[in-house]
Amino acid sequence: xxxxxxxxxxxxxxxxxxxxxxxxxxxxxxxxxxxxxxxxxxxxxxxxxxxxxxxxxxxxxxxxxxxxxxxxxxxxxxxxxxxxxxxxxxxxxxxxxxxxxxxxxxxxxxxxxxxxxxxxxxxxxxxxxxxxxxxxxxxxxxxxxxxxxxxxxxxxxxxxxxxxxxxxxxxxxxxxxxxxxxxxxxxxxxxxxxxxxxxxxxxxxxxxxxxxxxxxxxxxxxxxxxxxxxxxxxxxxxxxxxxxxxxxxxxxxxxxxxxxxxxxxxxxxxxxxxxxxxxxxxxxxxxxxxxxxxxxxxxxxxxxxxxxxxxxxxxxxxxxxxxxxxxxxx
Amino acid sequence: xxxxxxxxxxxxxxxxxxxxxxxxxxxxxxxxxxxxxxxxxxxxx
Numbered sequence: 001x002x003x004x005x006x007x008x009x010x011x012x013x014x015x016x017x018x019x020x021x022x023x024x025x026x027x028x029x030x031x032x033x034x035x036x037x038x039x040x041x042x043x044x045x046x047x048x049x050x051x052x053x054x055x056x057x058x059x060x061x062x063x064x065x066x067x068x069x070x071x072x073x074x075x076x077x078x079x080x081x082x083x084x085x086x087x088x089x090x091x092x093x094x095x096x097x098x099x100x101x102x103x104x105x106x107x108x109x110x111x112x113x114x115x116x117x118x119x120x121x122x123x124x125x126x127x128x129x130x131x132x133x134x135x136x137x138x139x140x141x142x143x144x145x146x147x148x149x150x151x152x153x154x155x156x157x158x159x160x161x162x163x164x165x166x167x168x169x170x171x172x173x174x175x176x177x178x179x180x181x182x183x184x185x186x187x188x189x190x191x192x193x194x195x196x197x198x199x200x201x202x203x204x205x206x207x208x209x210x211x212x213x214x215x216x217x218x219x220x221x222x223x224x225x226x227x228x229x230x231x232x233x234x235x236x237x238x239x240x241x242x243x244x245x246x247x248x249x250x251x252x253x254x255x256x257x258x259x260x261x262x263x264x265x266x267x268x269x270x271x272x273x274x275x276x277x278x279x280x281x282x283x284x285x286x287x288x289x290x291x292x293x294x295x296x297x298x299x300x301x302x303x304x305x306x307x308x309x310x311x312x313x314x315x316x317x318x319x320x321x322x323x324x325x326x327x328x329x330x
Numbered sequence: 331x332x333x334x335x336x337x338x339x340x341x342x343x344x345x346x347x348x349x350x351x352x353x354x355x356x357x358x359x360x361x362x363x364x365x366x367x368x369x370x371x372x373x374x375x
Contacts, residue, residue: 136374193366265366311374321374326364 003288004029006066008056008081010036010043012156013095013124014072016275017282020317021070022047024279026288031056031063062088068286070278071095074158075165079104082298086115091285091293093120095278097127098162099169099205106209109298119298123281124274126151126223126247127207129266129314131300133249133321134211136307137262141253144218147211150190152199152226153245155271160228167225172205174212174221182222190224192246193265193322199226199246210300245270263324276319277301280310289313 005021007014010032021030030047033056034040044051054063058080062069069085071078071094078094082105085092094105105121112119122128130149138144154160171182187200206223215221249264266273281301284293295304311321369375 140375264369308372308374311369312371315369315371315374321369322366323369323375324364324366 001026002028002065003067003286004031004065005068005070005282005286005288006031006033006054006056006063007070007072007282008033008058009072009074009077010034010040011072011074011158012271013159013274013278015043016272017070017072017095017279018043018047018051018275020276020279021283022050023317024283024288027283027286031066033057058084060084062090066090068092068282068288070282072275072278075162076101076104079108082108082119085119086111086117089115089117091118091120093123093278093281093285095122095124095128095274096162097122097124097159097207098166099207099209102127102207102209106298113297116296118285118293118295118304120281120285120301120304121298122207122210122300123278125153125245125266125268125270125277127210128277128301129273129319129321130247130249131207131210131214131302132305132307132310133247133264133266134251135214135302135305136311137249137251137264138215138253139307140262141251141255141260144215144251144253145259146220146250146252147215147218148222148224148250149207149211149247150192150201150224150226150249151206151245151247152190152192152196152201153243153247153270154228155243155245155274159270163225163228166204166206167202167227169205171203172208173203173223174208174218176219187227188224190226190248192248193267193324196244196246196267201226207300211302214300214302243270244268245273264321265324266319266321268319273319276314276317280313280317281305284310 031054069092075098201224204225246267283289
């Protein structure tokens with residue numbers, strides 16, 4: 001049996017996703033597409049015989065014989081690829097972390113259900129792995145009251161631009177069964193696992209809607225995002241080979257008649273974590289990691305993935321999460 | 331001139347207080363007990 005993946009975009013995240021896809025034994029071919037075709041050729045050459053470059057661009061029809069599509073494109077470009085995937089009835093995963101981009105793809109939910117195609121959005125560090133950790137934590141409660149997801153870290157220049165845009169945009173949070181506009185006064189200090197430690201974060205809309213889809217009865221859902229350094233682009237040019245990132249998930253709920261909190265965290269290079277999550281999700285959608293993951297519609301990973309097999313696969317690939325034991329504060 | 335000096339002092343003080351507040355951030359108390367432990371298979375708890 002053959003399984004072919006099409007990876008669109010080989011930037012910081014896409015390159016890592018490509019490596020992970022090539023390292024998935026059941027995937028027999030990995031097709032790479034990027035606006036910068038020279039870069040795509042260089043990446044394909046480095047990955048070996050399994051990888052090849054195709055002249056695909058957002059808006060083109062999905063090439064024949066593709067079993068799954070993975071998108072690692074700058075914000076907003078994945079909509080055209082998802083549309084093409086739906087027309088070709090091929091499952092698709094995207095790591096875009098911008099709220100507006102999520103909404104654009106979520107608007108295709110009805111089309112995806114009609115076509116019987118599964119589309120996974122927000123397949124990065126947060127949203128993405130953080131959402132899986134939220135579901136993992138939520139399983140320990142009889143009722144979930146509040147979810148808070150925080151992230152610091154960014155991959156390439158496109159990701160830095162998306163983070164800046166998200167932090168500037170009007171923030172909305174889920175509060176008592178409805179959306180409420182947030183007017184945060186300054187930053188909130190969030191404690192991530194070592195060695196990241198404490199970072200200033202701001203409330204953003206982010207991937208909150210994906211969490212609301214998965215946990216509609218939760219009273220309060222907030223997403224916070226750290227501030228990228230002002231000179232990230234310049235630092236990268238002088239040899240910084242990647243930014244470390246972190247995510248922290250706080251889930252409050254009730255169990256055994258008392259109120260409790262579970263805190264999970266993860267520290268990894270943001271591009272590595274996002275690329276690995278995107279590749280594992282795409283491999284599962286394509287049936288290259290066990291049974292094909294099928295749930296027609298557009299979903300975030302909290303709604304789509306069983307946490308334990310997903311975390312097992314990520315740990316096998318070197319991306320590991322941690323739990324905070326002690327006083328859950330901050 | 332006196333009014334000008336007062337305005338400068340008020341703006342300076344406001345800037346200083348704002349900078350301190352910005353640096354200190356809001357909320358967030360350092361964890362005083364406990365720590366992070368890596369999740370392990372098979373349960374990842």
